[in-house]
Amino acid sequence: MSPEPVMSPVRRWLFAPVPMERVALLRLAVYAFVIIDVLFLHTSGFYHGWADPVWYQPLHAGTIFHLPAATVLLVELLKWGSVAGAVVAMTGRYPRAAGWFVALTWAWYQYVAFAYGKVDHDRGDFVLALLLLPTVGTAHLNDKRLSEAAGFAIRAVQLGAIATYFLSGVAKLRFGGPEWVNSATLVRAVVRRGTPIGDMFLHTPWVLHAGQWFIMTAELLSWTIFILPERWRRLMVLGWYLFHATVYATITIAFWPHLVMMLAFLPLEGYRDRLVGWWRSRGQVPVGDDVAAQ
Template identity: 45%
Template sequence: MTGWLTEAVPRGRVAAFRTLVYLFVAADLVVFTPWVRTRVDVPGDLYQPLLVGRLLPLPTPTSALVGVIFWLLLAVSLLAATGRAPRLLGWTVFALYFEWMIVAMSYGKVDHDRFGLLVALAVLPTAGRARHGDPTRTEAGGWALRVTQIAVICTYFLAAWAKFRFGGLDWATGSVLARAIIRRGTDLADVIAQVPHLLIVAQFGILAFELLSPLVFFLPERWRLAMVGFFYSFHLVTIATITISFAPHLVAMTSFLPLEKVRPIALLRRRRSPAPLGQLGEHPLAAADDDLGAAPLGQP
């Protein structure tokens, strides 16, 4: 079990995942959750902190407090994305984003798509230094990715458990998707809803998919990546039909992917750099001369 939890991965994969996660945190502040800053406009007695917020305890958010968290987290997350000071900046990002989420989720609605991302932020500082493209393997980085993967799958499996806990089989046979389509459905969802019994079949399929999600850990790598691809396709359909993105969860799920193979900056540099002298014979003009049967220098 210990060997599975700490299975070594290339440091380049850890570096790519870390950059992606911290860049998403910065984007989350300005694209997905800028509304958190408006929470301080409501009366303070409506703030009912989550259990962790009561245990610490954390102060009732004010305009000044939330403003400081926003700007400091934005700056630190961008710095952390560069890979510098991975422990210091990593723990700082986690602490600030954790407080940002407590403020966001302490007014009556808790989103479960943040769980995997929060776990990733908590474990990334333990992975240590890692450079993009570095093939050297690291067990610490492997542990960080594995724990994030477990959190991603727990999000699915525990969602199914919650459905059975609060709705039982009535969740699968009821009108859950129909209500979601009425509230926030797209034109595509309206077309799908007209197919008899399709929504009921889809609800049973969602339950089966969530309950069977832990199987991803028992598959060979090729089939594991295929199953992760199915996870992404499921969320693509969700976005296209009821406009729920699960963006933080999708970022955390990249912990399953060989991200070290995706190096856009290195590819761009190769394309923009001039060809080495040894490769001049591959120049199109040189190739044209060869095709024409050009004679060597000094010969007619």
């Protein structure tokens, strides 16, 4: 039996065309986040430029590409290079060159931070987006053309985002086992870094216990977003955003780049058009008032 009948539906799903303007809007959000992240959020890589090289522990990428220990000059080049590249990329000019330059400098800047300590798992899908979005080429904010290249880039980002959830659940089972959901995992997290809101749940530990089961179940079933109808898919994305808001409100942990990646599931151009239409309607003067003013 020819593999074509099987591969054809898979290909149609992976390369389902989307408007080019959706990629342009997602790019705008991605590159804006790069600037915010480097300057205000994830700045630990900046300090490691002064670290003694003895503390440098190459990750797999560093071993493969023979990346050196951080220096002040290297960190400065990566930091401001990623910011400058993101500014250029936001203009839409040189989408491939600027995009891949940002991917290189930002990913290397993150590597500097992670090669001296804990690796954050919320940035893998963001690196994937930085590598894939430039492949689409020129895309304008009002470009209605449908593109398979844009569709593949969006789909790959979606897969990366959901893999982050699913593999997180797998890791919990692999390293924590059933004890992860049946122990005081969230209680410990609240005790270590809880907020006034989080501290309230220490008086009702059964809520935190139930939360552990909810998190594990939601992560392991996250892949179902791909088989849901469009309306339920958007509601699931909203649910994930509410989940992350709850996590931040209780233990001040936020997966900022991952939240940007979840935008790939939304029809950004439709939301943009609604917002613009609403804003323009506010500026219109009713006919009666216009006549009276004359």
